[in-house]
Amino acid sequence: MSTPKFRIAICGGGVGGLTLAVALSRYPDIVVDVYEAAQSFYEVGAGFGIWPRAFKVLRKLGPDFEQQLLQRCGYECTEEYVPAIKHRKSDQAVGIQLFDLMTKGNQMRFHRADFHGVLLSHLPPSCTTHNAKRLKSYTQPFNDHSRSSPITLTFKDGSTATCDVLIGADGIKSTVRHYMMRELAEGMDPDEKQSVLSCINPVWSGVTAYRTLIPAEKLRVRCPDHHVFGGGITQYLGKDAFFLAYPISLGQYINIAGFTLQSDLVGTTYEADARIPRRSFEGKANSEWVGELTAEQFVEPFKDFEEDAKLLLECVERGTLWAVHTVKTLPSTNFGRVALLGDAAHAMLPFQGAGAGQSIEDAYLLATVLGHKATTLDTVPRALAIYDKLRRPFTSDVALRSRLNGQLCAFQTDVPLHELGNTITKNWEWAWLTELDDALEEAVKLVEDSSINIS
Template identity: 40%
Template sequence: MTTTKFHVAIISGGIGGLTAAIALSKSNDIQIDIYEAAHKYTEIGAGVGMWRRPWHVMRALGLEGPLSQLVDSTTEDERVAFTFRKGDQAEGFTFFQLKNPMGGLSFHRADFQQSLSTHLPTENLTSHFSKRLISYTVPPSPTAPIILNFKDGTTAECDVLIAADGIHSTVRGEMFRDLAAAAAAGGNDDGKEKRNELLGMVDPRWSGSVAYRGVIPRAKLEEISPGHRAMEGGVNYMGQDKHIIVFPMAHNQLINIVAFCSEPSKEGTTFDGQWVHDVPQSELLEQYAGWEKEVMDLLKCIEKPSRWAINTVGPLPTFNAGRVVLLGDAAHAMTPHQGSGAGQAIEDAYIISALLTSPLTTFTPRSTSSDTSSNTKTRTTMLHEALKIYDAIRRPAGNDVQRRSRINGFLYEFNDARFPEVFPLILGHGAAGDNADNTGEKDKERLKHMGEEIEKNWEWAWRTEAETQKDEALRMLEERATRV
């Protein structure tokens, strides 16, 4: 009979949390508990995109089969992922097609999460529902358990705390308030400045953008606009300070529409109002008045749009404090302009799980020993090292994707003020430029170059592998084990 070596608590059962749980459960040395605030596993939002890199992670975890049933094809032949159009004028035009191996997989978010939840094991994993974390306590002793405090008055214990609790992360708030207090303990000006910087990481910040969302039946669009290009693949309609992402999902039976409107000068401020609420269709249509007909046909299909404030986190200076780590949106909530938020949560889960399930971390002695205190000390030390390595590997990667996603957002909306290096690539912003209809060959060529710039900024998602990071993380773990 296998004896559990340590206990991991995962806060929230979203895509990142469930992926981490499935990956960790492959080791019988670890007991896993998922604490979900809702009464069942649920996801907010409609579509989730996935590129080749995170798809290979799902394959490595044995999840390719069930997830592939939710999409039409996962073959890795080169396909068009998105068609880029300049749509903020009466006669729009295509200027670039983003192609890559496998294209972009598009899932209905609820279906994706449901598929993950049905693959949770029962032997060494327990799901707890209606458990909203309000705080946690890390004891002075490195071997004593972390105490979790829930809204219903109950408590729980764990050796490692993985926070997959999203952009409003309770754990991130606690972590950075504690780090800020420690920084200010010296009482000098540098400490106070550091304190303020760390406290600034507690709450999300507005990106300056809102997104109008809607999911429509393909049949409805077919009725209004037979042969509409959005029924065949992803489209990005671009304009000044606005763009619209459209893609089919659920075996092409549904069309996901996300229409962005931005005020770049308000990036980094606090959004005033509800983050998500329903709005009248007239508000949505007004925002895109004057855009090409195929755009307006799409928007007219959304009878009850909702408006979402797009908020972000960080970039954070650390994802780790002691035996506590941040994962997914809790660590690097980003704008959705590379379709990589879920993918980054999956990669976080893959790396942290590889480190925690390594025999170097679980520490199974090669020979029996009566010195259990020595074994516990070694295991505790290696746990700390594993979590530090997770931060060293995943923080630069997650923050970089967050940065790239932000850049894409500015490029999509012909908004290059913060990126002067791309200014020569963009001309004729908005519905009026150096050509009345912005259809001059010079403009088209420059927009094509902009499309190439977007592709270059994005190709990490299909030309690189998370496996490389996993190998590096395990190499670092092996190197540090020699010092223990």
């Protein structure tokens, strides 16, 4: 093997980190190491969806990759307009069908473990994976004599490693973000410095999520013609609370995700309810934000919803509670030869199902600028600045749209019911009417022409 042009370390083996590793496989002159804090790369958790914009990016990873994904979700991808989400006003004895969200192309839904399995099976020989490697800190040299010297990574188990480029895909509590914000803040005036440092820690959104899976057969016995078996997602809306349900794992399970929104608590410190046990999550990331729910506790916020909703909720055996935190809009997602992607860069509210898709887009554009033949170790900082220039404004806008969508679904705006469908559609249609291709073309142009100012 010829000498690689540089070595990339990816901290975090979630959707974004592994997608980046697979996307970099197009460039055999780049050596990749993926460091995952957990003992296994197979993420636990419920389902998630990918909208047409992001799925078109996944298609670029090759026909075999796409085919394996389609096999996991059990249905074909279409580019026709389809009813994607049924929206019902459900906080009353007899619910009302408000509207069907029509999307150009369908949302592809996966179980996290299934999706991870496909990504892992496509990692190239030039990529090495490492488990149980939680980053403690990194050191990036900056003096004139060592500007291209390796970045040193130190892990919590005491081991170290080096790389030329570090990508923080290490989630909402990102260690990479912690140290990058401190690097950015160096030499700033006190007010500006404090503003940058305030971006280190996640902030509570005032949103609490309720998550569970139920066996589809359990619901089918109770109600064989339930709405949820009709395809797509059904969303049951109420004042300050709502939940959605849809089949996953080839129809074996129904994924249920509920939310309560407390607008007066946005930005405050989350205080865990002492009545909710956390035994299953002790020692795990974000454990103070997560709890175990009994069936009764899970149902409580939605107990006065319509019968169609209650049929689903009666099948719940247990669930988990999550205090949903977000990351403030960052002043930058790159510094030197270090960059952030996914939740580390822009953890957002889940109300447009866009978080995973934005991680995928981050990963593909990042691989495009780093893998380009014009990018060398000396020009990596410019390549990462191009990534930041093209991605940060877009993901910031998506985060705002996601927050608004939650407020609309929880009836926390002044939008009348008869206008709700049109408002939600206009706010969301970026996910199926736009593409990443324009940004990719602009990225290549900026990489190839170093005379263009990107500041």
